[in-house]
Amino acid sequence: MTEIKLPRRDFLKAAGAAGVAGAAATTGIAACSPETQTAANASAAAPDTYLVLTNEEVAFLSAAVDTIIPADALSPSGTDCGCVVFIDGQLGGAYGGGAKMYRAGPYMKGTPEQGYQLPLTPHQFFVAGIRAANAWSEKTYGKLYDRLTPAERAEALTAWEKGVAQFDGFESRLFFQRLLQITMEGFFADPIYGGNRNKASWRMLGYPGLPATYADKVEEYRDKPIVVTEPLSIADFS
Amino acid sequence: MVTKLNEVDAVVIGVGMTGAMIAKEFTLAGLTVVGLERGPDRRPREESVLPRIRDELKYVQRLELMQDNSIDTVTFRNNSEQTALPIRRWGAFLPGEGVGGTLNHWGGMHWRYLPTDFRIRSTITERYGAGAIPGDMTIADWPVSYDELEPYYDKFDKMCGVAGKAGNLRGQKIAGGNIFEGARSDEYPTPALKPSGGAVLFTQACNNLGHHPFPAPFGAASQPYKNIYGIQLGACEYCGFCGRNSCEANSKVTAPTHIMPALRDEAKFTLRTNAFVSKLVYDRQAKKVTSVLYTDMNTGEEYEQPAGIVILSGYVFTNSNMLFHSGIGEPYDARTGRGVVGKNYCYQFEATATAFFEDKNLNPFMGSPGDRAVIDDFNGENFDHSGLDFLGGGYIRGGSGAEPPIGGRAVPADVPSWGSEWKKETVRWYYHAVEFQNQGSVYANRANYLDVDPIYKDALGRPLIRLTYNATKNDHAMSRYMLTKIDAIIKEMNPTHYELHPRPLNFTIVPYQSTHNTGGTMMGTTPANSVVNRYQQSWAAHNLFIMGASTFPQQHGYNPTGTVGALAYFASDKIVKDYVKNPGPLVQA
Ligand SMILES: Cc1cc2nc3c(=O)[nH]c(=O)nc-3n(C[C@H](O)[C@H](O)[C@H](O)COP(=O)(O)OP(=O)(O)OC[C@H]3O[C@@H](n4cnc5c(N)ncnc54)[C@H](O)[C@@H]3O)c2cc1C
Numbered sequence: 155m156t157e158i159k160l161p162r163r164d165f166l167k168a169a170g171a172a173g174v175a176g177a178a179a180t181t182g183i184a185a186c187s188p189e190t191q192t193a194a195n196a197s198a199a200a201p202d203t204y205l206v207l208t209n210e211e212v213a214f215l216s217a218a219v220d221t222i223i224p225a226d227a228l229s230p231s232g233t234d235c236g237c238v239v240f241i242d243g244q245l246g247g248a249y250g251g252g253a254k255m256y257r258a259g260p261y262m263k264g265t266p267e268q269g270y271q272l273p274l275t276p277h278q279f280f281v282a283g284i285r286a287a288n289a290w291s292e293k294t295y296g297k298l299y300d301r302l303t304p305a306e307r308a309e310a311l312t313a314w315e316k317g318v319a320q321f322d323g324f325e326s327r328l329f330f331q332r333l334l335q336i337t338m339e340g341f342f343a344d345p346i347y348g349g350n351r352n353k354a355s356w357r358m359l360g361y362p363g364l365p366a367t368y369a370d371k372v373e374e375y376r377d378k379p380i381v382v383t384e385p386l387s388i389a390d391f392s
Numbered sequence: 393m394v395t396k397l398n399e400v401d402a403v404v405i406g407v408g409m410t411g412a413m414i415a416k417e418f419t420l421a422g423l424t425v426v427g428l429e430r431g432p433d434r435r436p437r438e439e440s441v442l443p444r445i446r447d448e449l450k451y452v453q454r455l456e457l458m459q460d461n462s463i464d465t466v467t468f469r470n471n472s473e474q475t476a477l478p479i480r481r482w483g484a485f486l487p488g489e490g491v492g493g494t495l496n497h498w499g500g501m502h503w504r505y506l507p508t509d510f511r512i513r514s515t516i517t518e519r520y521g522a523g524a525i526p527g528d529m530t531i532a533d534w535p536v537s538y539d540e541l542e543p544y545y546d547k548f549d550k551m552c553g554v555a556g557k558a559g560n561l562r563g564q565k566i567a568g569g570n571i572f573e574g575a576r577s578d579e580y581p582t583p584a585l586k587p588s589g590g591a592v593l594f595t596q597a598c599n600n601l602g603h604h605p606f607p608a609p610f611g612a613a614s615q616p617y618k619n620i621y622g623i624q625l626g627a628c629e630y631c632g633f634c635g636r637n638s639c640e641a642n643s644k645v646t647a648p649t650h651i652m653p654a655l656r657d658e659a660k661f662t663l664r665t666n667a668f669v670s671k672l673v674y675d676r677q678a679k680k681v682t683s684v685l686y687t688d689m690n691t692g693e694e695y696e697q698p699a700g701i702v703i704l705s706g707y708v709f710t711n712s713n714m715l716f717h718s719g720i721g722e723p724y725d726a727r728t729g730r731g732v733v734g735k736n737y738c739y740q741f742e743a744t745a746t747a748f749f750e751d752k753n754l755n756p757f758m759g760s761p762g763d764r765a766v767i768d769d770f771n772g773e774n775f776d777h778s779g780l781d782f783l784g785g786g787y788i789r790g791g792s793g794a795e796p797p798i799g800g801r802a803v804p805a806d807v808p809s810w811g812s813e814w815k816k817e818t819v820r821w822y823y824h825a826v827e828f829q830n831q832g833s834v835y836a837n838r839a840n841y842l843d844v845d846p847i848y849k850d851a852l853g854r855p856l857i858r859l860t861y862n863a864t865k866n867d868h869a870m871s872r873y874m875l876t877k878i879d880a881i882i883k884e885m886n887p888t889h890y891e892l893h894p895r896p897l898n899f900t901i902v903p904y905q906s907t908h909n910t911g912g913t914m915m916g917t918t919p920a921n922s923v924v925n926r927y928q929q930s931w932a933a934h935n936l937f938i939m940g941a942s943t944f945p946q947q948h949g950y951n952p953t954g955t956v957g958a959l960a961y962f963a964s965d966k967i968v969k970d971y972v973k974n975p976g977p978l979v980q981a
Contacts, residue, residue, distance in 0.1 A: 221810070221811070222810040222811070223810070223815070224811060224812050226812045226815065228812075228815045228816065228819060229815065249454055252462075253462070254455070254458075254460045254461055254462055254481070255461055255462055255480055255481050256461040256462055256465045256478045256479065256480045256481075257462065257480070258478070258848065258849065260847065262475060262477055264475075264477045265470065265474065266900070267468075267470055267898050267899065267900040267901060268468060268469070268477045268901055269468075269477075269479065269480070269481075269483055269900070269901045269902045270480055270481065270902075271477055271480065308811065311810070315809070334809060334810060337810075338798060339449060339453060339798055342448075342797045342798045342801075343448065343449040343453075343798060344446075344447055344448070344449065346447075347449060355797065356797070358815070358819060359797060359801070359818070359819060359822050360819075360822065360823065361757055361796075361797050361822075362757065364442070364443055364446040365446075365629070365630075365631050365632065365757075365758070366442065366629075367629035367630070367631065367641075368629065368630040368631060368632070368758045368759065369627060369628065369629050369630050371630075371758065372586050372588070372630050372758060372759060372763065373586055375753075375755055375758065376588075376589045376592065377589050377752055377753050377754075378753055379753040379755065379823055380755055380758070387443075388443040388444065388446070388447065390443075391442060391443035392443060
């Protein structure tokens with residue numbers, strides 16, 4: 155299958171128009187080590203499909219995770235590593251639905267020391283947060299976040315990180331922190347959850363993945379890096 | 393409709409670490425025991441196996457093994473003026489649930505307290521005068537000494553298969569071990585772990601500075617070992633997944649691997665899981681708890697379990713809360729200082745630092761929390777506090793490794809948190825970080841306590857427990873001093889770059905700090921100054937015994953579990969030998 159690599163923005167427009175099926179041609183690229191990236195780009199895998207994310211949310215998150223994890227010599231982009239698919243799985247699962255979370259009111263803002271006090275589940279949090287971030291982006295730049303140039307996306311992300319962006323009814327800094335956290339989880343977690351495709355982040359770090367045991371290696375490798383040829387994930391042991 | 397069950401010799405509330413220990417000891421003595429555990433059963437051969445157990449997202453980030461906040465949680469505020477709000481998802485500390493409790497996912501730092509810790513008020517007064525202890529510092533001597541506990545520390549070590557190197561064997565100081573420790577009757581059951589690269593560097597620097605470094609004692613077997621219950625333990629695999637996960641190798645101590653195989657099939661023992669205990673039925677006249685009420689969380693049905701002996705081993709928050717809900721003992725009032733239940737809640741005050749060594753390769757994923765090195769030169773009363781503006785101290789630990797990558801990727805503070813520059817710097821420093829930690833004491837303060845929350849409720853409709861807690865001036869002064877010591881050690885190690893992390897002014901409920909909550913049902917010498925006596929026996933109900941760090945008068949500069957374990961064996965020994973034959977107060981009020 156021939157791979158036509160559109161710029162991310164154009165792809166999203168296409169995906170938005172044609173629905174999820176439109177993603178088939180351009181996504182699902184198995185992430186890979188920088189050296190073999192070109193080869194792998196040529197063979198497209200199955201299209202990304204989503205449990206709970208809407209088109210607007212996919213577009214937003216794709217732009218955001220690619221800003222947080224841009225494609226460069228060290229790794230493919232956040233999207234190509236499966237971070238959006240990962241986020242979708244997390245938000246569509248027990249965690250996203252607020253499992254094991256105390257949700258009873260009354261709700262009070264509290265002090266920063268008292269931690270998260272919103273009534274929202276993680277899924278609801280991202281639905282509301284993405285809406286607020288996109289509304290802010292339209293007000294500030296006249297465009298949704300995914301339509302911004304890479305420089306504008308970075309600038310916007312910085313404004314959220316610093317908490318200087320005023321979202322309507324939402325704390326931009328809190329939104330940024332949770333977005334960053336779940337993106338990093340998608341990048342570094344075991345590939346079993348749909349992110350970290352082809353163990354791209356583990357290759358990048360030189361993280362060998364799951365050991366059977368290191369008891370026989372701690373002394374031998376005390377000041378010597380373990381040379382990682384192929385990191386092992388849960389699937390490799392199964 | 394409550395279904396009343398047949399009476400048993402003993403009921404254990406919470407089959408975590410201490411609950412399982414007591415149940416085992418009681419059945420060995422011939423008592424019939426029912427264990428009520430509100431979480432699920434834990435089956436190591438099903439659950440703690442390769443590869444599923446090496447899942448950082450599930451266990452470390454999503455907290456698979458922790459107590460379900462939607463059923464029961466804690467409310468928190470920094471001081472009595474604020475409104476406490478619920479911990480909606482655990483942050484600073486992580487109580488566990490299910491058979492084995494919090495110990496299933498502990499870090500394994502396995503300690504004994506110093507002989508002077510047990511007489512801390514007396515020691516400070518003798519050394520620095522009666523005025524040395526500030527008026528709001530409500531520290532107390534323990535009603536039990538190190539020497540009395542030593543045989544039980546030893547027994548607990550041999551249940552766990554602890555790895556370490558003695559520094560004081562029957563009074564003989566041994567270089568390379570902890571020369572400050574109290575005399576041990578025996579060596580550690582298994583040798584110390586092999587040190588990580590960072591621990592080797594830390595040890596060299598500490599030796600150069602004239603400190604006394606030694607390998608961290610670790611609550612896991614470093615080589616195959618048969619524990620006191622005849623269970624064969626495996627050797628630590630240095631897999632790097634210890635904290636917040638259970639152990640695949642049967643090495644790190646937990647009840648499901650170290651006790652349950654010798655208890656599960658015991659005819660005198662009945663385990664009921666998903667059994668959420670809500671209340672103790674208290675007979676004030678007879679000074680006894682006659683039964684306990686629990687809800688079967690599978691069916692929603694309520695049961696009453698009568699028992700001759702009641703063991704409350706539900707971790708720090710449940711222990712105080714159960715007394716509040718059952719009307720046992722006088723609740724502590726922070727304004728007047730009267731009352732004892734909820735008093736002297738303490739925690740651990742941990743300053744940390746990170747140093748980066750460009751020219752060292754420190755395989756950050758490999759190893760175990762037990763491959764660190766430690767100094768105890770600045771713990772408790774191991775050093776002179778004359779002229780210093782604080783009391784207390786803590787051990788200092790240094791080392792590298794044992795961290796999977798979602799959480800374990802230290803970079804210098806000025807590195808951006810995302811983008812290509814972040815990636816470049818993450819890769820640059822990944823193999824090169826050494827972590828340092830001071831396990832700081834928390835000397836009790838009258839403003840820090842547990843009581844009943846007036847607003848929020850648990851899944852059974854009971855009020856939640858409320859935590860009112862903040863760091864004190866003493867904590868901060870202690871911590872600043874410890875950081876000067878860490879600073880000097882790091883300088884001696886000559887890193888490329890390093891950062892000290894002083895504590896924020898206020899305690900915050902996120903991020904994770906430690907699950908070293910203590911106090912609330914403190915032990916002491918009279919009903920006026922404590923909830924339980926030296927045998928962990930309630931002054932208000934003589935057949936009620938409380939296990940866990942909730943009975944500590946204050947928290948010293950060590951992780952609590954070694955002492956929690958020793959106390960549980962100390963108490964069970966007394967109950968089996970004396971109380972069973974002659975039920976009644978073991979210490980006269
Ligand atoms: C991440 C982490 C790392 C740690 N690292 C260390 C360390 O390195 N060194 C150290 O010394 N300590 C460490 N600890 C602390 C250690 O785990 C505890 O000190 C120890 O488990 C306490 O044992 P326990 O028997 O008092 O309570 P637990 O083991 O928690 O047992 C209590 C049990 O009671 C059950 N229960 C509670 N309420 C009820 C109820 N109402 N009805 C029925 N059942 C109930 C719970 O589900 C639980 O199973 C760590 C803890 C955590 C979370």
